[in-house]
Amino acid sequence: MGIPSRISLLLLIIISCFTRISANPSAQSLYDGKVLRNDSDSIKKASNDYGNIVHEIPSAVLFPSSVKEISGLLRWSNERSPPFTVAARGRGHSARGQAMARGGVVVDMTALSKTRRRIRVSRNGTYVDVGGEQLWIDVLRATLKRGLAPVSWTDYLYLSVGGTLSNAGISGQSFQRGPQINNVLELDVITGKGEFMTCSRERNPELFFAVLGGLGQFGIITRARIILDKAPTRVKWVRLIYSDFSIFSRDQEHLISSNSPNYVEGFLIIDENTTNQWRSSFSSPSRQSDIAALLKKQGILYSIELVKYYDNRTASTIDKDFETLLKELNFNPDFIFSADTSLFDFLHRVGDLDSPAGPPESHPWLNLFIPKSRISDFNAGVLALSQTQRVLPLLIFYPLNRKKWDDRMSAVTPEEDVFYTLGLLHSSPPNSYQIYDEFNSQILGFCKRAGIKVKQYLPNYKSQGDWIQHFGPKWPTFRQRKATFDPKFILSPGQGIFNSA
Ligand code: FAD
Numbered sequence: 207m208g209i210p211s212r213i214s215l216l217l218l219i220i221i222s223c224f225t226r227i228s229a230n231p232s233a234q235s236l237y238d239g240k241v242l243r244n245d246s247d248s249i250k251k252a253s254n255d256y257g258n259i260v261h262e263i264p265s266a267v268l269f270p271s272s273v274k275e276i277s278g279l280l281r282w283s284n285e286r287s288p289p290f291t292v293a294a295r296g297r298g299h300s301a302r303g304q305a306m307a308r309g310g311v312v313v314d315m316t317a318l319s320k321t322r323r324r325i326r327v328s329r330n331g332t333y334v335d336v337g338g339e340q341l342w343i344d345v346l347r348a349t350l351k352r353g354l355a356p357v358s359w360t361d362y363l364y365l366s367v368g369g370t371l372s373n374a375g376i377s378g379q380s381f382q383r384g385p386q387i388n389n390v391l392e393l394d395v396i397t398g399k400g401e402f403m404t405c406s407r408e409r410n411p412e413l414f415f416a417v418l419g420g421l422g423q424f425g426i427i428t429r430a431r432i433i434l435d436k437a438p439t440r441v442k443w444v445r446l447i448y449s450d451f452s453i454f455s456r457d458q459e460h461l462i463s464s465n466s467p468n469y470v471e472g473f474l475i476i477d478e479n480t481t482n483q484w485r486s487s488f489s490s491p492s493r494q495s496d497i498a499a500l501l502k503k504q505g506i507l508y509s510i511e512l513v514k515y516y517d518n519r520t521a522s523t524i525d526k527d528f529e530t531l532l533k534e535l536n537f538n539p540d541f542i543f544s545a546d547t548s549l550f551d552f553l554h555r556v557g558d559l560d561s562p563a564g565p566p567e568s569h570p571w572l573n574l575f576i577p578k579s580r581i582s583d584f585n586a587g588v589l590a591l592s593q594t595q596r597v598l599p600l601l602i603f604y605p606l607n608r609k610k611w612d613d614r615m616s617a618v619t620p621e622e623d624v625f626y627t628l629g630l631l632h633s634s635p636p637n638s639y640q641i642y643d644e645f646n647s648q649i650l651g652f653c654k655r656a657g658i659k660v661k662q663y664l665p666n667y668k669s670q671g672d673w674i675q676h677f678g679p680k681w682p683t684f685r686q687r688k689a690t691f692d693p694k695f696i697l698s699p700g701q702g703i704f705n706s707a
Contacts (some may be wrong), residue, residue: 398692419617
């Protein structure tokens with residue numbers, strides 16, 4: 207869409223929103239240009255994301271001061287022919303333009319958080335009602351005040367609740383507590399038709415299951431009711447080193463089959479910088495050079511990160527319990543790094559990455575789910591590629607239990623009881639991300655040739671055929687739900703499932 211037609215669309219939207227919802231007290235703020243904007247700063251922000259690779263320019267950005275303004279926008283789009291696309295933008299931490307809307311309207315969800323208190327812990331402390339725009343860090347802070355916390359997390363907390371629930375939300379707790387989408391009791395959603403609906407497993411279940419892991423395709427989450435538990439006061443946290451992949455993966459699988467640890471993640475160390483990143487949380491800098499020497503000798507190392515929560519009641523037995531747990535593992539006994547910290551410091555271990563010191567980077571990430579039965583083939587192939595390409599990203603690698611996922615939800619996993627998640631978290635200067643994309647394509651090509659049925663997490667595909675393959679047996683349901691809740695293909699065009707951005 208060219209500039210003149212974008213401006214006329216903007217005007218049409220402003221006029222229409224004003225006339226359609228003039229009974230709404232917020233119409234005045236829409237009209238005076240504070241809610242719907244097309245100034246260069248707003249447009250620039252809405253046409254970039256964490257990936258810094260895709261840049262799609264919207265006609266306008268909605269800064270909603272109420273949920274009603276979002277449904278007004280969606281209803282108006284439905285009435286237009288053709289409709290304009292609408293994308294909710296939580297934190298914009300997608301890597302491939304998923305929260306963008308070329309020529310349409312981006313809804314900057316963070317504006318909602320400025321209106322009124324949108325994190326409310328229930329009186330009995332079993333759940334918290336949270337605005338879809340809220341960041342997990344704020345949910346953590348608010349719930350800890352009551353000695354409570356959600357049970358399933360992402361590694362990074364400066365992500366919006368609506369954004370992670372549109373994917374799955376995984377971290378080292380997921381093997382035990384399921385992904386974040388499994389820990390939601392109820393949602394308020396504005397569907398693609400502009401209808402406001404409350405949904406749960408019992409009430410409007412089709413919408414509930416569609417939206418969770420639904421890549422923003424069915425509705426905009428304006429409230430999520432999230433399960434809470436008593437927050438442990440302390441965390442015992444250990445990092446172990448392995449030189450052998452099969453021992454490393456066997457130990458990880460053993461750990462996730464038991465209920466003893468509360469968090470299990472793994473890393474592949476192929477670059478000394480990975481070990482440098484440990485220094486902030488583990489005060490053993492003198493051992494870094496020993497690890498570097500071992501790394502030089504082995505070419506690659508593996509690390510398991512393991513946590514057990516405790517409180518006053520269990521403080522006297524935590525060391526013994528941990529010792530028992532470690533005895534079941536076969537790590538390199540020369541390297542055990544341990545820390546004892548608060549729950550907040552542990553969950554906040556990555557910190558806030560959102561004000562980078564240097565020039566902006568691109569993040570051509572690839573996240574995969576890999577079936578356990580093919581993990582050693584995958585390791586052999588990818589390791590070989592990684593060594594020939596000399597592309598050395600941070601590699602996060604840990605197993606998950608499929609039984610903790612609810613297959614009625616839109617999120618897709620491999621069809622095996624245990625599967626691994628691999629995060630290839632590349633950073634590159636903005637003009638050289640293609641090198642990493644080439645590496646990512648080689649990995650996907652290798653899996654295809656070897657018949658390893660991987661699924662992308664935070665998926666990104668270019669053609670609908672690839673999406674159909676991605677969803678597999680879930681595709682007919684996914685398509686049917688789209689026809690029910692967003693029949694005009696208005697929502698989240700940046701995912702490129704039903705329309706290109
Ligand atoms: P956005 O990028 O704003 O949006 C993502 C998609 O969701 C878009 O399609 C958008 O339209 C849609 N959407 C946004 N808000 C809503 C809403 N309220 N209702 C409906 N749809 C909506 N993921 C993990 O699972 N585990 C991790 O440990 C993890 N770590 C990360 C660390 C970093 C540094 C980064 C950048 C990302 C990480 N992610 C992780 C990925 C992250 O969960 C997703 O990228 C997520 O979408 C980011 O949330 P966001 O608010 O930025 O979403």
